[in-house]
Amino acid sequence: MKTKRSPSQLEACWKEKDLIAGAVSDAMVIIMRTNGCRWAKTGGCSMCGYRQASIQNVTEDDLNRQVDEALSKYSGEPFVKIYTSGSFLDEGEIPHATRERILGEFLDCGRILFESRPEFVTSGILSELPKNVTIALGLESSDPDVLRVSINKGFSPEDSKRAGMLIKEANLGVRTYLLLKPPFLTESAAIEDTVNSAMFADRFSDEISINPLNIQHGTYAERLWRSSDVRPPWIWSLIEVLKRLSGNVGARLMSSPSGGGSSRGAHNCGRCDLEALDAVEKFSFSQDTKDLDIKCECIDSWQTYIESEKILGTAADLDRGFDGDLALGCEKDGRIRY
Numbered sequence: 408m409k410t411k412r413s414p415s416q417l418e419a420c421w422k423e424k425d426l427i428a429g430a431v432s433d434a435m436v437i438i439m440r441t442n443g444c445r446w447a448k449t450g451g452c453s454m455c456g457y458r459q460a461s462i463q464n465v466t467e468d469d470l471n472r473q474v475d476e477a478l479s480k481y482s483g484e485p486f487v488k489i490y491t492s493g494s495f496l497d498e499g500e501i502p503h504a505t506r507e508r509i510l511g512e513f514l515d516c517g518r519i520l521f522e523s524r525p526e527f528v529t530s531g532i533l534s535e536l537p538k539n540v541t542i543a544l545g546l547e548s549s550d551p552d553v554l555r556v557s558i559n560k561g562f563s564p565e566d567s568k569r570a571g572m573l574i575k576e577a578n579l580g581v582r583t584y585l586l587l588k589p590p591f592l593t594e595s596a597a598i599e600d601t602v603n604s605a606m607f608a609d610r611f612s613d614e615i616s617i618n619p620l621n622i623q624h625g626t627y628a629e630r631l632w633r634s635s636d637v638r639p640p641w642i643w644s645l646i647e648v649l650k651r652l653s654g655n656v657g658a659r660l661m662s663s664p665s666g667g668g669s670s671r672g673a674h675n676c677g678r679c680d681l682e683a684l685d686a687v688e689k690f691s692f693s694q695d696t697k698d699l700d701i702k703c704e705c706i707d708s709w710q711t712y713i714e715s716e717k718i719l720g721t722a723a724d725l726d727r728g729f730d731g732d733l734a735l736g737c738e739k740d741g742r743i744r745y
């Protein structure tokens with residue numbers, strides 16, 4: 408009898424759209440249950456809730472049964488994305504034989520994507536991977552202080568760059584993830600940080616995916632958010648970043664904000680959030696900045712918010728952390744959503 412979170416069952420599996428060589432294609436997303444990210448076990452990144460999600464003592468047999476389950480749901484989608492809440496290339500999560508099996512099963516699909524921390528990317532491992540592989544690297548920021556103090560990433564930007572260059576030399580794909588607005592960065596500092604980080608990542612990335620801060624349960628970021636010391640970015644900030652980068656990087660730009668439109672994710676006033684998120688999704692496929700041209704009067708609140716943070720010298724949540732006198736945002740009318 409299987410328990411609710413059996414180690415031999417997938418965490419999740421669904422179908423969605425993504426891109427192969429610029430063309431929209433069907434994709435299958437597989438979330439595997441593994442023993443979890445090594446770094447998360449030592450404390451992990453400030454915004455990452457994967458420590459809560461990982462399971463202990465997942466065996467090779469369990470992993471193979473998860474692969475069987477994934478294959479039973481596979482309908483020949485040309486793009487397969489495999490996430491492990493850690494590093495696919497860490498043999499503590501996915502042993503060598505299981506990795507070989509998974510890559511063999513999906514050898515004929517157009518594109519297979521998985522994530523890895525840079526320390527597991529070696530030329531030896533890369534030489535064993537088929538040419539349809541894209542490796543996702545969680546660079547987050549190119550600023551070493553942001554990585555160390557705000558995120559506690561446990562590696563430097565140069566480590567990601569080394570891994571990215573190695574992957575490109577092996578003729579494999581690279582998707583780089585950036586974190587928009589890590590803890591302690593104001594809205595304007597966060598915009599600058601992500602723009603600079605994308606320029607840094609461009610030389611070794613085919614795609615740059617921008618993840619606005621999303622408050623996950625049981626994280627240090629959640630503790631800061633509960634005390635109003637953190638506000639996830641405005642969607643306007645994400646749009647600003649995409650507009651500034653468009654035409655200035657060779658990599659394809661994309662974003663699919665987790666928790667978008669709620670106070671735990673990137674949000675605007677509540678009235679325009681869905682439209683703004685739709686615009687970001689459309690742009691991610693089209694790369695046309697015209698798709699980002701939406702209107703809402705809360706753009707003025709966003710600009711006031713940015714100026715107020717500068718005057719006050721704080722990255723705390725000005726909507727929630729101060730009372731009446733500083734009614735800067737649009738959540739004062741009771742539309743705060745948790």
Ligand code: SF4
Pocket residue numbers: 444445446447451452455456457492493494524545560
């Ligand atoms: S963000 Fe990635 S590297 Fe950091 S703790 Fe989570 S899974 Fe590990």
Ligand SMILES: [Zn+2]
Pocket residue numbers: 675676677678679680703704705706
């Ligand atoms: Zn609005």
